[in-house]
Amino acid sequence: MENWRKSSYSGPGDGNECVEIANAPTHVAVRDSKTPARATLTFPPEAFAPFLEGLKADAPR
Numbered sequence: 001m002e003n004w005r006k007s008s009y010s011g012p013g014d015g016n017e018c019v020e021i022a023n024a025p026t027h028v029a030v031r032d033s034k035t036p037a038r039a040t041l042t043f044p045p046e047a048f049a050p051f052l053e054g055l056k057a058d059a060p061r
Helices: 045-058
Strands: 019-023 028-032 041-043
Touching: 041 045
Parallel strands: none
Antiparallel strands: 019 028, 028 041
């Protein structure tokens, strides 16, 4: 079983843009906390940081 935690970047207040992540020895998983039973993205640990950097680079400023 994964230990999910809400991202600190999930938005203010009630976190309308709720993203949760879970770390495991073999992967990092990401899901939408509003629909946790739906699809989950999984990444090898070494690919997660570049994924986040790509998101930051594409974020509106």
